[in-house]
Amino acid sequence: MLIAVYLAAIVAANLTVAYFGPYFSILNSFLFIGLDITSRDALHERWEGRHLWLKMALLILAGSVLSWLLNRSAGRIALASFVAFAASGSADTLVYHLLRHQSKLRRVNGSNVVSAAVDSIVFSSVAFGTLMPDVVAGQFLAKVAGGYVWALLLSRLLWGREQVQER
Template sequence: MQYAIIYIATLVAANMAIAWLGPTAMPVVAFLLIGLDLTLRDRLHDQWHGKRLWPQMFTLIAVAGVVSYALNPVSGQIAIASVVAFSVASLADAVAYHMLEGRSWAIRANGSNVVGATADSLIFPLLAFGTALPSIVLAQLVAKIAGGMVWALLIAWLARATKPKAA
């Protein structure tokens, strides 16, 4: 449950930052927040495997969009773009994550983050701002992949550090 709450809060924070600061903030937001969300999606994938995975993931994405809109109705276009882009990115990420089954969690998370980040980086600016400037798309793609890698390493380390020791 803690990952789900962090996932929603992070997407809302990303949406609000972009709504308030505009497209120039996208690389920083991508590194700090979207990289985290892509990585948390993989952790949730493992927790919610099976029939519950897709309804719960799409519910989280939709809730983040609704909360973003409720906090700042002017950000409506950002919230819609976020829901659509992150839904597509989540599907792409999940397919890649599943295809990497049998590998370590860090390899699966980072590999799938590349796929999810690519989808999100192409779709979000086009829907949010009506354009996908190559420099911004590339900057946020690199930032999402790098941020996802940092977050994957940190989450994997925290999971090992907080795992109960065998008696």
């Protein structure tokens, strides 16, 4: 189920940015990318030690390929999404691991901040062919805020209260 939600969110984000343009990516960052970077951490926990890197790479690739198949003119956005998620996913996984002795919400939100920064810079540069500081800043803030909101929601739905507050 979490995989389907992740893929649906990434495809929706890619296709709406392709249709509406760069500034729409800020709204997408809150709604969809915040969900993706947070659900990636939940999948990290489930897949750790069981081909984590391969599964994450295939998941990221699947989102980009689905976006491109549904709208061939979204090719540049799909490519940007793949490159940005590969880079930010690597950063996210590293930070999440380094924070492994922290509470679950600290791990998720700490890794989300780093992931959001990497993703915002890489996506904007590849998707729009230039670094757009206002779009990057808007995306970053929206991803961090969206990731926090999604972490709170997912903590209730998936992790349970006791696991969220663990040390």
